[in-house]
Amino acid sequence: xxxxxxxxxxEIKAVGSPLSLGCTIKGKSSPNLYWYWQAxxxxxxxxxxxxxxxxxxxxxxxxxxxxxxxxxxxxLSTEKLLLSHSGFYLCAWSMDRGNTEVFxxxxxRLTVV
Amino acid sequence: xxxxxQPDNLMSVEGTFARVNCTYSTSGFNGLSWYQQRxxxxxxxxxxxxxxxxxxxxxxxxxxxxxxxxxxLLLTELQIKDSASYLCAVREPNYNVLYFxxxxxxxxxx
Numbered sequence: 001x002x003x004x005x006x007x008x009x010x011e012i013k014a015v016g017s018p019l020s021l022g023c024t025i026k027g028k029s030s031p032n033l034y035w036y037w038q039a040x041x042x043x044x045x046x047x048x049x050x051x052x053x054x055x056x057x058x059x060x061x062x063x064x065x066x067x068x069x070x071x072x073x074x075x076l077s078t079e080k081l082l083l084s085h086s087g088f089y090l091c092a093w094s095m096d097r098g099n100t101e102v103f104x105x106x107x108x109r110l111t112v113v
Numbered sequence: 114x115x116x117x118x119q120p121d122n123l124m125s126v127e128g129t130f131a132r133v134n135c136t137y138s139t140s141g142f143n144g145l146s147w148y149q150q151r152x153x154x155x156x157x158x159x160x161x162x163x164x165x166x167x168x169x170x171x172x173x174x175x176x177x178x179x180x181x182x183x184x185x186l187l188l189t190e191l192q193i194k195d196s197a198s199y200l201c202a203v204r205e206p207n208y209n210v211l212y213f214x215x216x217x218x219x220x221x222x223x
Contacts (some may be wrong), residue, residue, distance in 0.1 A: 032209065044156065044200065044213040051209065059210055090155055100144060100163075100204075102211065104155035 023091030
């Protein structure tokens with residue numbers, strides 16, 4: 001069975017500080033990987049997707065970057081956090097192209113103060 | 114991009130049904146998905162439709178009309194635990210991007 005693990009579960013960070021969030025998918029080779037963000041009470045927005053190692057495409061510009069250093073790992077980061085970065089970050093995966101179901105991790109709750 | 118619209122709130126009664134509506138305006142369309150999201154938790158997949166008509170999956174059914182840019186999720190025999198937000202999401206033609214609506218918060222009352 002496939003599992004997706006996100007870390008950390010929650011973070012409180014200062015404005016201007018760096019951020020690194022990660023997720024790992026086990027039990028599925030070459031998954032499509034995604035990062036989503038949801039402001040409190042807001043709409044779920046897709047930030048990035050990756051269909052293969054080393055390749056990441058941006059969907060929404062929020063002064064964030066993403067990388068896929070390994071087949072099963074996806075990293076979201078920024079060098080300087082803004083207050084507007086607060087929210088719920090979700091890593092997700094799906095089967096290769098054409099799949100209709102996206103599986104989400106449990107998410108990271110980020111509070112920027 | 115995609116404009117995906119949902120009503121904010123919906124209330125219904127235990128044992129009856131609820132219909133959650135979703136309208137979309139698109140530059141392309143490659144299917145529509147429904148997800149359930151409980152407060153503070155990740156969305157959970159419910160259904161996917163790409164062809165017109167009604168897809169019956171028991172407790173959850175979904176309808177799609179591509180010509181009208183409209184879909185609904187029908188929940189029957191409602192239980193209190195069905196209280197949650199229901200999100201619709203439109204998949205763009207390159208398959209890799211989902212555009213979500215803001216979600217409809219369903220409250221099921223006794």
